[in-house]
Amino acid sequence: MAKVGITETVLRDGHQSLIATRMRTEDMLPICKKLDAIGYWSLEMWGGATFDACVRFLKEDPWERLRALREALPNTRLQMLLRGQNLLGYRHYSDDVVEAFVKKSADNGIDVFRIFDALNDMRNIETAVKAVKKTGKHAQGAISYTTSPVHTVDAFVKMGKEMVNMGCDSIAIKDMAGLLTPAATSQLVTKLVKGCKVPIQIHSHATAGLSAMCQLKGIEAGASCIDTAISSFADGASHAATESMVAALRGTDYDTGLDLEALQEIGFYFREVRKKYHQFESEFTGLDTRVQVNQVPGGMISNLTNQLKEQGELKRINEVLDEIPKVRSDLGFPPLVTPTSQIVGTQAVINVVTGSRYKTITNEVKLYLQGKYGQAPGQVNELIRQQAVGNEPVITVRPADLIKPELKNLQQEIGAQAKSEEDVLTYAMFPDLGRSFLEDREKGTLKPEPLEPAPEENVEICGLAPTEFNITMHGETYHVNITGSGHRFQAQRPFYLVVDGAPEEVLVETIAEVSAFPMAGVPSDAVISRSDPKGSTRPKATKPGHVTTSMPGVIVDVLVKVGDMVSAGDTLFITEAMKMETEVQAPVGGKVIAVHITKGDSVNPDETLIEIE
Numbered sequence: 298m299a300k301v302g303i304t305e306t307v308l309r310d311g312h313q314s315l316i317a318t319r320m321r322t323e324d325m326l327p328i329c330k331k332l333d334a335i336g337y338w339s340l341e342m343w344g345g346a347t348f349d350a351c352v353r354f355l356k357e358d359p360w361e362r363l364r365a366l367r368e369a370l371p372n373t374r375l376q377m378l379l380r381g382q383n384l385l386g387y388r389h390y391s392d393d394v395v396e397a398f399v400k401k402s403a404d405n406g407i408d409v410f411r412i413f414d415a416l417n418d419m420r421n422i423e424t425a426v427k428a429v430k431k432t433g434k435h436a437q438g439a440i441s442y443t444t445s446p447v448h449t450v451d452a453f454v455k456m457g458k459e460m461v462n463m464g465c466d467s468i469a470i471k472d473m474a475g476l477l478t479p480a481a482t483s484q485l486v487t488k489l490v491k492g493c494k495v496p497i498q499i500h501s502h503a504t505a506g507l508s509a510m511c512q513l514k515g516i517e518a519g520a521s522c523i524d525t526a527i528s529s530f531a532d533g534a535s536h537a538a539t540e541s542m543v544a545a546l547r548g549t550d551y552d553t554g555l556d557l558e559a560l561q562e563i564g565f566y567f568r569e570v571r572k573k574y575h576q577f578e579s580e581f582t583g584l585d586t587r588v589q590v591n592q593v594p595g596g597m598i599s600n601l602t603n604q605l606k607e608q609g610e611l612k613r614i615n616e617v618l619d620e621i622p623k624v625r626s627d628l629g630f631p632p633l634v635t636p637t638s639q640i641v642g643t644q645a646v647i648n649v650v651t652g653s654r655y656k657t658i659t660n661e662v663k664l665y666l667q668g669k670y671g672q673a674p675g676q677v678n679e680l681i682r683q684q685a686v687g688n689e690p691v692i693t694v695r696p697a698d699l700i701k702p703e704l705k706n707l708q709q710e711i712g713a714q715a716k717s718e719e720d721v722l723t724y725a726m727f728p729d730l731g732r733s734f735l736e737d738r739e740k741g742t743l744k745p746e747p748l749e750p751a752p753e754e755n756v757e758i759c760g761l762a763p764t765e766f767n768i769t770m771h772g773e774t775y776h777v778n779i780t781g782s783g784h785r786f787q788a789q790r791p792f793y794l795v796v797d798g799a800p801e802e803v804l805v806e807t808i809a810e811v812s813a814f815p816m817a818g819v820p821s822d823a824v825i826s827r828s829d830p831k832g833s834t835r836p837k838a839t840k841p842g843h844v845t846t847s848m849p850g851v852i853v854d855v856l857v858k859v860g861d862m863v864s865a866g867d868t869l870f871i872t873e874a875m876k877m878e879t880e881v882q883a884p885v886g887g888k889v890i891a892v893h894i895t896k897g898d899s900v901n902p903d904e905t906l907i908e909i910e
Contacts, residue, residue: 300551300552301551303539304340304498305339307567308341309341309344309347311531312530316571317577319354321745322355333369336554337374341376342376342377343363344377344385352730356737356743360405363375366406367406376409377402379402379413379425382422384726389700390700391703392424393702394722395425395428395697397718399429408434409434410437412426412438412465413440414441415638415670416632416637419456419463421671426463437467439469439470439500440453440471441634442476443633447674447675450481450488454485454488454493458492467522468498470482470500479514482501486499486518487519498522498524499515499523499524500536503533503534504594505585505586506586523537532584533584539560540560543557576749579602585598593621593642601646602614617646620645620648627678628677628678636670637665640662640665643661647847647879660879660880669692671695711724715735779792835905836904848872849899850900851899852895853896854870855896863887863888865882869882869883870906881906890908893908
């Protein structure tokens with residue numbers, strides 16, 4: 298009797314899709330014995346955003362998580378998601394870093410490497426595939442599935458054949474947005490099975506409510522494995538439920554052979570675990586068929602929502618969803634998966650919020666248009682490319698060919714703070730964040746972000762605070778709308794407001810230990826510091842030489858100092874908003890007479906950040 302394998306995603310993509318990748322290792326380990334006894338084909342538990350979230354939010358060493366789960370799951374293949382030459386970061390790395398990362402991942406417990414490239418540029422996965430084969434582990438090539446005038450079934454089959462020729466042991470259809478339909482799945486799987494002669498696996502998100510149907514049609518067409526998530530972390534932006542698919546296939550030629558009752562016990566466990574992370578639940582994790590129109594994955598919609606909240610522009614979400622396909626077309630129809638989903642999505646937000654398409658272009662879009670992420674699937678808009686990069690050359694070689702070996706330099710940069718090769722690789726993925734993590738670990742000051750009390754234990758805080766009101770100060774009345782906030786009980790918690798139509802940010806800073814918190818989560822002994830135009834000490838931009846920014850953000854670097862002579866168009870500083878960097882150029886030429894910013898400062902539109910005379 299034919300069997301279908303199941304890859305369980307609850308320890309990676311399940312919680313990444315539904316609770317912003319916030320599940321802690323301490324909530325994974327107690328259930329591992331039962332997970333290990335199920336007989337999954339594999340258990341996906343690493344890669345994707347988990348590495349970033351461990352270091353950034355959970356203050357866990359991701360390598361320690363891997364080792365702990367390896368020990369707790371001795372009988373189950375452990376699987377990770379690897380972004381090809383991007384590894385787990387947001388840029389291309391040199392080949393020696395890719396090879397070192399794959400080796401250490403295998404050494405620490407990874408058995409199956411699912412390798413993809415956001416642009417489906419096969420050149421960007423070749424080094425990772427070879428590195429996996431060298432370790433003797435399973436290399437699975439993943440096709441980033443999307444739809445566009447240039448993405449055809451024959452094109453996907455050609456990619457699959459190239460992956461097999463590289464040495465991939467299996468092929469996954471990575472439907473990260475939930476774009477597959479049952480008919481399209483049947484057609485694609487049939488041709489992949491015939492043309493590639495290796496096992497075919499289906500990874501399809503349930504965003505549009507079609508994934509279970511797609512998986513069944515894919516299985517009937519010859520797919521040998523499917524991705525699912527245990528029911529308490531299934532559906533919506535996640536995957537079809539493991540228990541449901543096991544039940545659907547039971548007693549057929551495709552029986553998975555898995556114990557449904559044992560799976561149900563695991564589902565009950567994770568149902569309780571999920572309650573701990575209620576503060577990270579997104580309102581956009583339910584069924585949403587808009588993805589079949591605008592092709593925006595559910596997880597991407599969640600990110601866009603947060604970005605717009607920070608800008609005080611959540612009401613414009615539909616405008617952004619309309620803008621995304623236009624930006625995607627301008628960029629040559631890249632699939633919307635990390636990092637291209639962030640690149641396209643952030644540029645769309647900027648286009649809408651600033652009211653002018655491509656007036657401000659992120660550095661990542663510029664790099665993309667220069668070919669530094671790889672070959673765009675289709676023809677890019679040459680006018681936009683010219684606007685972004687001018688006459689700078691567009692590279693046609695594999696981007697990593699232009700990167701010199703960098704592992705030794707990374708080792709020297711981080712120095713004694715790295716206690717192992719794994720620490721060096723953590724620093725390589727996220728230099729500033731990684732360095733801070735290693736420093737705090739050495740000092741013993743790692744502290745994860747707080748988890749809010751359950752809603753029923755926090756009625757006063759969660760239920761009674763108004764979000765829209767008028768406030769009178771010094772005889773003037775302001776209309777205030779709270780559009781979002783950071784996590785409650787932070788030492789410095791940001792609140793995002795719209796005051797008389799202007800987006801602003803307020804930081805509520807705790808300055809003493811307190812035991813009781815009044816309404817809206819404001820500590821009883823707190824001071825409010827403001828980084829918005831009305832409360833800032835920076836002068837308002839009123840002249841051509843007053844350099845400002847088009848969106849709120851954080852200063853990443855300042856490239857000039859008082860006394861420097863600059864020409865119009867010279868880059869003065871770099872800001873970061875929504876995880877994307879933007880260079881701000883001089884609007885006029887002249888002498889820099891004042892610099893009102895330093896690295897790490899929060900800035901807002903209309904503030905004078907640099908003065909040129």
